[in-house]
Amino acid sequence: MRAIEVTEFGGPEVLQLSEVEDPIPLPGLEVLTVSGAGVNYADTHAVENSYLAAQELPFIPGAEVVGTLPDGRRLCGFTASGGGGYAERALVAPAMCFEVPDSMSDAAALSLLVQGLTAWHLLRTSARLQDGESIVVHAAAGGVGNLAVQLARQWGAGRIIAVASTEEKRAQALAAGADVVIDSTAPDLAATIRQANDGKRVDIVLEMVGGTTTDASLAVLAPFGRLVVYGMASRTPATPIPPASLMVGSHSVIGFWLVDCLRSDPVRRVAEPLRELVGLVVSGALVPLEGPSYPLAEAAQAHRDLRERRTFGKVSLTVP
Numbered sequence: 359m360r361a362i363e364v365t366e367f368g369g370p371e372v373l374q375l376s377e378v379e380d381p382i383p384l385p386g387l388e389v390l391t392v393s394g395a396g397v398n399y400a401d402t403h404a405v406e407n408s409y410l411a412a413q414e415l416p417f418i419p420g421a422e423v424v425g426t427l428p429d430g431r432r433l434c435g436f437t438a439s440g441g442g443g444y445a446e447r448a449l450v451a452p453a454m455c456f457e458v459p460d461s462m463s464d465a466a467a468l469s470l471l472v473q474g475l476t477a478w479h480l481l482r483t484s485a486r487l488q489d490g491e492s493i494v495v496h497a498a499a500g501g502v503g504n505l506a507v508q509l510a511r512q513w514g515a516g517r518i519i520a521v522a523s524t525e526e527k528r529a530q531a532l533a534a535g536a537d538v539v540i541d542s543t544a545p546d547l548a549a550t551i552r553q554a555n556d557g558k559r560v561d562i563v564l565e566m567v568g569g570t571t572t573d574a575s576l577a578v579l580a581p582f583g584r585l586v587v588y589g590m591a592s593r594t595p596a597t598p599i600p601p602a603s604l605m606v607g608s609h610s611v612i613g614f615w616l617v618d619c620l621r622s623d624p625v626r627r628v629a630e631p632l633r634e635l636v637g638l639v640v641s642g643a644l645v646p647l648e649g650p651s652y653p654l655a656e657a658a659q660a661h662r663d664l665r666e667r668r669t670f671g672k673v674s675l676t677v678p
């Protein structure tokens with residue numbers, strides 16, 4: 359079969375289309391004929407071996423697939439090994455996949471896995487959003503960000519402050535339900551966030567940029583405010599935080615990694631939230647933002663566009 363195989367670490371250029379062996383079904387695992395594969399920001403880290411889990415060569419990137427089983431069922435789910443998704447066929451555990459409703463596109467289904475589940479957990483498990491709380495969502499037109507804005511609106515957030523780098527992305531964040539949008543390139547981000555919240559500090563920040571964006575996000579927290587750190591898109595670490603500095607303001611800094619949900623309690627932390635997310639989409643309450651889709655052979659371009667901030671919503675690969 360054809361797949362994108364990475365045989366050396368590097369930038370998007372190492373994503374090469376190759377001819378590889380088909381996956382072999384195993385007990386509890388079946389071969390899905392892939393029609394679409396999700397592209398996530400984490401994939402760009404895996405390709406250069408800079409993510410939280412060390413990567414071994416060679417490998418096929420991609421943890422999310424949608425497609426059909428030999429019995430004709432259209433399923434969407436995580437790949438069995440956490441990789442192997444950028445391929446014509448992938449191994450999945452059908453018991454952990456969801457059946458895709460006819461009305462749902464491949465991209466919409468894929469958006470609910472890494473990104474939908476992350477948005478769900480950031481709000482429910484990590485930040486524990488309460489009615490009326492103000493929240494800042496960075497990269498608010500991105501895969502996670504757009505869904506987080508929509509879910510925060512739905513789950514009773516107060517003022518939602520969306521951060522994004524372009525006019526077009528800020529318009530998408532407003533359409534998703536943000537009250538106010540700000541430019542991520544503002545010279546004094548902390549002051550800009552406070553202005554956007556009528557001069558007040560904020561209750562929650564969902565932060566995935568790193569560097570000075572993390573610093574600014576911590577600086578704007580209200581008493582009992584929570585900063586949830588779940589990424590480092592800039593690949594730049596923030597200023598270290600001495601734990602004692604969190605006492606004044608009773609601030610929390612919370613880390614989140616979806617892999618911990620998959621490893622610790624996949625039924626309660628993955629299957630159940632996924633069921634809720636699918637229901638929200640079917641009812642029309644949640645509308646995934648479908649971003650650009652690329653043919654499998656153009657995976658390198660998808661990674662280039664994602665890294666260079668040219669994408670919005672769910673980025674995916676289509677597999678003919």
Ligand SMILES: NC(=O)c1ccc[n+]([C@@H]2O[C@H](COP(=O)([O-])OP(=O)(O)OC[C@H]3O[C@@H](n4cnc5c(N)ncnc54)[C@H](OP(=O)(O)O)[C@@H]3O)[C@@H](O)[C@H]2O)c1
Nearest residue numbers: 399497500501502522523566588589591592614615616667
């Ligand atoms: N911890 C977890 O379990 C988990 C799960 C899913 C995702 N994540 C993380 O969440 C973040 C969003 O993931 P996603 O897949 O939904 O991606 P995405 O938001 O669709 O795309 C990344 C966005 O990050 C923003 N960004 C800010 N600074 C950037 C920089 N220096 N370089 C590149 N992009 C920058 C850009 O939006 P603007 O142009 O608007 O700034 C860009 O479009 C990533 O950092 C990812 O690693 C973590």
